Amino acid sequence: MPKIFCGCLAVSVSEGYIQECEIITLGIERRHIMKLQIRIELILLAIFLAGWLSVVGTTYVMEQQQGVENTVNKAEVLMSAAIAARTYTSDEIADPLSEVETQEFLPQRVPSYAAQQLFARLDDEFSGYTYAERVLNPTNPKDLAEGWQVELIQAFIDDPDREAIVETRADKSGRQTLYVAQPIAVNAPSCLECHSTPEVAPASLIRTYGSSGGFGWQLDEIIGTRIVSVPIALAHRQVRESIVSYSLLIASIFLMAYTAVNLLVRRWIIKPLDSIAHLVEQISLRKLDSSPLPEDRSDELGKLSKSINRLLASLQRSLSSSLK
Numbered sequence: 001m002p003k004i005f006c007g008c009l010a011v012s013v014s015e016g017y018i019q020e021c022e023i024i025t026l027g028i029e030r031r032h033i034m035k036l037q038i039r040i041e042l043i044l045l046a047i048f049l050a051g052w053l054s055v056v057g058t059t060y061v062m063e064q065q066q067g068v069e070n071t072v073n074k075a076e077v078l079m080s081a082a083i084a085a086r087t088y089t090s091d092e093i094a095d096p097l098s099e100v101e102t103q104e105f106l107p108q109r110v111p112s113y114a115a116q117q118l119f120a121r122l123d124d125e126f127s128g129y130t131y132a133e134r135v136l137n138p139t140n141p142k143d144l145a146e147g148w149q150v151e152l153i154q155a156f157i158d159d160p161d162r163e164a165i166v167e168t169r170a171d172k173s174g175r176q177t178l179y180v181a182q183p184i185a186v187n188a189p190s191c192l193e194c195h196s197t198p199e200v201a202p203a204s205l206i207r208t209y210g211s212s213g214g215f216g217w218q219l220d221e222i223i224g225t226r227i228v229s230v231p232i233a234l235a236h237r238q239v240r241e242s243i244v245s246y247s248l249l250i251a252s253i254f255l256m257a258y259t260a261v262n263l264l265v266r267r268w269i270i271k272p273l274d275s276i277a278h279l280v281e282q283i284s285l286r287k288l289d290s291s292p293l294p295e296d297r298s299d300e301l302g303k304l305s306k307s308i309n310r311l312l313a314s315l316q317r318s319l320s321s322s323l324k
């Protein structure tokens with residue numbers, strides 16, 4: 001417990017020095033002031049550290065949610081672009097190309113082909129995003145829905161108003177992946193030119209794909225799902241990158257605040273206390289020729305300085321009257 005020397009009960013003075021002085025000890029010793037400074041610095045550091053950790057922690061959790069939402073948004077934008085590419089092919093490309101007679105079927109006529117080609121040409125910003133169309137009865141066997149994809153399609157068939165399903169699951173290599181799925185419906189009579197019966201479909205299509213799959217579809221029937229997938233690590237990596245720069249920014253703000261508060265505490269509390277302790281120490285050593293403390297403050301430390309000045313003055317007075 002630090003001590004402050006606050007008053008003198010009985011003084012006996014001879015030859016300019018106080019011989020007896022029973023000083024009431026209530027507070028400050030100088031060595032305790034340094035300790036007080038360290039204590040205040042440590043408490044401030046702990047407060048700022050706790051503040052920094054809680055701000056960074058909360059932001060990390062929020063950013064992660066935000067990161068997933070952003071990824072879903074991007075996936076939905078890409079999905080819209082894929083649908084637009086499909087529609088463009090149906091409306092603008094399919095007819096003129098159907099006039100061109102070739103042995104081989106021209107895949108450029110196929111709406112699904114346009115969507116897949118669009119994804120294959122995305123730039124780096126979307127690297128990691130993949131697009132797939134999965135169908136219960138596909139033209140191209142690689143598009144056959146399996147396991148959980150069949151369940152997705154079934155969910156869309158059971159609830160035709162459902163526009164999208166977003167879920168996270170492990171992909172084949174065990175990576176957690178975010179999937180945004182939408183239903184594919186046979187939404188135009190033109191689809192039936194190639195997907196109704198093998199007899200109606202272009203001969204070149206049958207030559208290339210055979211007649212076993214992708215037929216018997218009905219207008220407005222939900223036949224599959226289009227899925228945009230992206231590894232969840234990609235969403236989290238972006239969050240990590242932004243959280244590192246954010247936490248550095250917050251740390252530098254906290255560091256500035258910590259330094260400023262420390263300087264103020266040192267200037268407003270520690271330094272005045274140090275001068276007070278020094279003077280009280282001088283008094284306790286019976287050296288009464290010290291100069292009084294500044295009295296320019298109206299707060300508690302100002303009051304304390306004034307009291308100690310009064311004590312010094314009264315001791316000086318008793319000393320000089322006893323010397324006379």
Ligand code: HEC
Binds near residue numbers: 214
């Ligand atoms: C000119 C013929 C043609 C037309 C018209 C056409 N498709 Fe296809 N479609 C194909 C071919 C061929 C494939 C296989 C493409 C491939 O190799 O991936 C295919 C693939 C698909 C796939 C991917 C699954 C699968 O079967 O391999 C979907 C889904 C699909 N088409 C839906 C539609 C819809 C919906 C329409 C109407 C908007 C449509 N198609 C119009 C020929 C056509």
